[in-house]
Amino acid sequence: MKNINIAIDTLGGDNGLVTVVKGAVTGVNQNKNVYVHLCGPENAIKKQLSEYEYDKNRIIVVNATEEITTHDHPVEAVRNKKDSSMVVALSLVKDGTCDAFISSGNSGAILAGGQFVVGRAKGVKRTPLAHMLPTSKEPSLLLDCGANVDVKPEVLVQFAKMGSIYMENVVGKKKPTVAIVNIGTEEEKGNALVKATIPLLKECKDINFIGCIESREIPNGKADVIVAEGFVGNTIIKLYEGLSKMLLKEIKGAMMSNFSSKIGALLIKKSLKNTLSRFNAREAGGAPLLGLKGLVVKIHGNSKEDEVISAIKQCVEFVEKDVNGKIIEGIAEESKEETV
Amino acid sequence: MKNINIAIDTLGGDNGLVTVVKGAVTGVNQNKNVYVHLCGPENAIKKQLSEYEYDKNRIIVVNATEEITTHDHPVEAVRNKKDSSMVVALSLVKDGTCDAFISSGNSGAILAGGQFVVGRAKGVKRTPLAHMLPTSKEPSLLLDCGANVDVKPEVLVQFAKMGSIYMENVVGKKKPTVAIVNIGTEEEKGNALVKATIPLLKECKDINFIGCIESREIPNGKADVIVAEGFVGNTIIKLYEGLSKMLLKEIKGAMMSNFSSKIGALLIKKSLKNTLSRFNAREAGGAPLLGLKGLVVKIHGNSKEDEVISAIKQCVEFVEKDVNGKIIEGIAEESKEETV
Numbered sequence: 001m002k003n004i005n006i007a008i009d010t011l012g013g014d015n016g017l018v019t020v021v022k023g024a025v026t027g028v029n030q031n032k033n034v035y036v037h038l039c040g041p042e043n044a045i046k047k048q049l050s051e052y053e054y055d056k057n058r059i060i061v062v063n064a065t066e067e068i069t070t071h072d073h074p075v076e077a078v079r080n081k082k083d084s085s086m087v088v089a090l091s092l093v094k095d096g097t098c099d100a101f102i103s104s105g106n107s108g109a110i111l112a113g114g115q116f117v118v119g120r121a122k123g124v125k126r127t128p129l130a131h132m133l134p135t136s137k138e139p140s141l142l143l144d145c146g147a148n149v150d151v152k153p154e155v156l157v158q159f160a161k162m163g164s165i166y167m168e169n170v171v172g173k174k175k176p177t178v179a180i181v182n183i184g185t186e187e188e189k190g191n192a193l194v195k196a197t198i199p200l201l202k203e204c205k206d207i208n209f210i211g212c213i214e215s216r217e218i219p220n221g222k223a224d225v226i227v228a229e230g231f232v233g234n235t236i237i238k239l240y241e242g243l244s245k246m247l248l249k250e251i252k253g254a255m256m257s258n259f260s261s262k263i264g265a266l267l268i269k270k271s272l273k274n275t276l277s278r279f280n281a282r283e284a285g286g287a288p289l290l291g292l293k294g295l296v297v298k299i300h301g302n303s304k305e306d307e308v309i310s311a312i313k314q315c316v317e318f319v320e321k322d323v324n325g326k327i328i329e330g331i332a333e334e335s336k337e338e339t340v
Numbered sequence: 341m342k343n344i345n346i347a348i349d350t351l352g353g354d355n356g357l358v359t360v361v362k363g364a365v366t367g368v369n370q371n372k373n374v375y376v377h378l379c380g381p382e383n384a385i386k387k388q389l390s391e392y393e394y395d396k397n398r399i400i401v402v403n404a405t406e407e408i409t410t411h412d413h414p415v416e417a418v419r420n421k422k423d424s425s426m427v428v429a430l431s432l433v434k435d436g437t438c439d440a441f442i443s444s445g446n447s448g449a450i451l452a453g454g455q456f457v458v459g460r461a462k463g464v465k466r467t468p469l470a471h472m473l474p475t476s477k478e479p480s481l482l483l484d485c486g487a488n489v490d491v492k493p494e495v496l497v498q499f500a501k502m503g504s505i506y507m508e509n510v511v512g513k514k515k516p517t518v519a520i521v522n523i524g525t526e527e528e529k530g531n532a533l534v535k536a537t538i539p540l541l542k543e544c545k546d547i548n549f550i551g552c553i554e555s556r557e558i559p560n561g562k563a564d565v566i567v568a569e570g571f572v573g574n575t576i577i578k579l580y581e582g583l584s585k586m587l588l589k590e591i592k593g594a595m596m597s598n599f600s601s602k603i604g605a606l607l608i609k610k611s612l613k614n615t616l617s618r619f620n621a622r623e624a625g626g627a628p629l630l631g632l633k634g635l636v637v638k639i640h641g642n643s644k645e646d647e648v649i650s651a652i653k654q655c656v657e658f659v660e661k662d663v664n665g666k667i668i669e670g671i672a673e674e675s676k677e678e679t680v
Contacts (some may be wrong), residue, residue: 016657019630032602055470080623090562103571135586136589136590146523149523149530149532150531150532151530171576181575183486183489183571183575183578184448184571184575190571191489191490192489192490206608211419214579214582215574215579215582216578216579216581216582216585217582218579218583218584219579219582219585219586220586231530231534231572231573232524232571232575234523234555235521235555235572235575236575238523238555239555239556239558239559239576239579239580239583240554242386242554242555242556242557242558242559242560243558243559243580243583244587245559245570245578246475246476246542246559246560247559247587247588250589250616250618253615254608254612254614254615254616255608255611255612257611258608258611260608261607261608261610261611261612263604263607264605264606264607264608265604265608267600267603267604267607267665268595268600268604268605268608270601271594271595271597271598271605272591272595272601274594275590275591278590
């Protein structure tokens with residue numbers, strides 16, 4: 001069994017270092033081949049670690065004196081805070097010490113740091129941010145969720161390939177279906193980018209392309225991998241979050257509005273909870289930034305221990321199945337086709 | 341009081357001619373200055389009309405022998421089915437007989453027909469489709485919902501102006517706030533189109549521009565008028581519809597899953613219904629296609645009598661407040677500024 005080294009940024013999340021360290025310890029105890037490199041204030045991390053039982057060889061503390069906060073300007077922070085927990089952790093992936101990186105910190109800084117510090121894998125034009133979207137069926141993988149804007153058709157084709165490889169190997173979905181977000185299901189619809197991308201996706205033999213998807217069909221789980229330009233993908237992921245939150249709040253408000261509705265709410269609480277847990281982002285793992293030299297995983301700012309554990313599992317699958325090797329291979333084939 | 345002439349397409353909706361005629365009769369009875377021109381199969385319309393009491397002078401039947409169905413190709417249908425109820429009704433706006441047009445038929449054909457048959461008002465570059473979005477506060481007006489793609493920054497500025505004028509005059513919101521959809525609230529974020537549009541919106545004195553809005557904030561009613569490029573707007577409106585429907589279905593499923601949850605559902609039914617009625621598209625009126633020589637209103641394919649009535653009221657406000665005159669004036673000022 002291959003050893004897997006994961007660099008974890010202990011700072012920047014809403015729930016502090018304690019939560020991250022606790023999750024990392026559990027992750028190490030659950031995965032015998034995992035080595036975790038905890039980056040951040042050495043003393044605080046060690047103090048926290050002293051409270052747990054674990055294999056001492058498999059948790060390495062890497063001191064970092066600075067912190068990138070949510071208020072920092074992403075690009076400037078990555079450039080100037082060289083001794084921040086985030087940049088130190090990213091550097092461990094860059095120099096090959098670690099295979100993967102996990103952070104619940106500043107999203108923009110993670111995206112910028114992934115591209116500038118870790119760097120793109122060979123042949124990758126742009127690195128998309130992918131998100132697992134809860135649907136009424138299985139979750140779908142949406143990419144790009146906003147790491148890039150104004151891209152070319154060939155870039156979207158690479159996103160489709162990377163998404164398929166990730167979905168098949170990390171999530172375990174065989175021959176995942178791929179669709180592109182469009183404003184109609186007919187191919188003649190759409191903007192110039194989508195119209196130019198559709199024929200390229202059809203020609204691409206490595207993916208199971210099923211055509212266009214209108215956003216209204218996304219919640220019904222009509223495709224396993226959903227490709228979108230970053231501006232559109234970002235709009236989808238944020239509306240998904242905002243609208244679900246607003247509707248559930250309104251429904252909760254209705255349930256609490258009078259005496260009989262409160263009794264009613266008590267009676268349906270359990271089955272409603274079961275239903276809604278499927279829509280819980282926490283269980284779907286983190287959002288991977290694909291196409292880099294290592295795996296960069298962004299977890300929610302308010303991540304709890306569970307998210308850290310599931311992100312570690314995600315990294316294990318990613319490394320064991322050699323997803324990066326497959327991505328580089330898939331993209332090299334494309335270059336071969338181009339030169340023929 | 342000015343007479344208002346409205347051309348209504350009686351065919352193409354899911355609920356048939358009977359529903360449209362019934363709504364039109366009620367609309368005429370409720371608005372003393374409204375004249376309705378019912379376009380479609382003369383005999384069927386007259387037969388239906390014979391069942392109601394109304395001012396005979398104010399409902400005119402205009403025979404049309406063809407129908408544009410949802411399966412028709414929009415542009416071809418408008419071009420080839422000259423004697424369809426939709427094209428006949430649109431022609432009444434074009435030749436000045438009517439001020440406004442209402443249809444529950446083929447959406448694409450309404451957009452194409454609005455642009456090709458009715459034609460753009462003077463100075464208007466593109467005609468946006470606007471939708472009222474339910475939010476946790478007041479509804480917001482989103483435009484463009486997909487009538488145009490790949491537009492220029494100046495076009496989005498015109499959309500912002502038209503949306504403001506519509507919101508202030510038809511919906512009655514004083515000095516409506518205007519925001520542009522972006523992937524961050526900071527101005528340096530976004531794609532090339534949005535970055536180029538922001539300074540123009542800031543300079544525009546006729547609107548109350550408040551900056552960027554991320555899609556996650558749209559359901560919270562953060563802006564009265566929300567401007568987006570057509571591809572993005574279409575993605576938002578369709579995801580709004582699809583996600584709300586899916587979540588409510590899942591919640592309903594949870595309520596019906598066992599005996600105690602069913603009892604609970606009965607107890608919260610009334611307050612839940614009150615809450616959800618705010619999110620009911622039926623009460624928000626139809627979707628106007630703005631910037632044409634007359635008002636073109638698209639109502640849902642499955643519209644009932646109520647939607648026809650509220651669309652008629654919408655047309656009345658539009659004409660009485662001279663929204664088109666204000667749009668043409670607002671845009672003419674812009675041309676003046678440009679030539680200075």
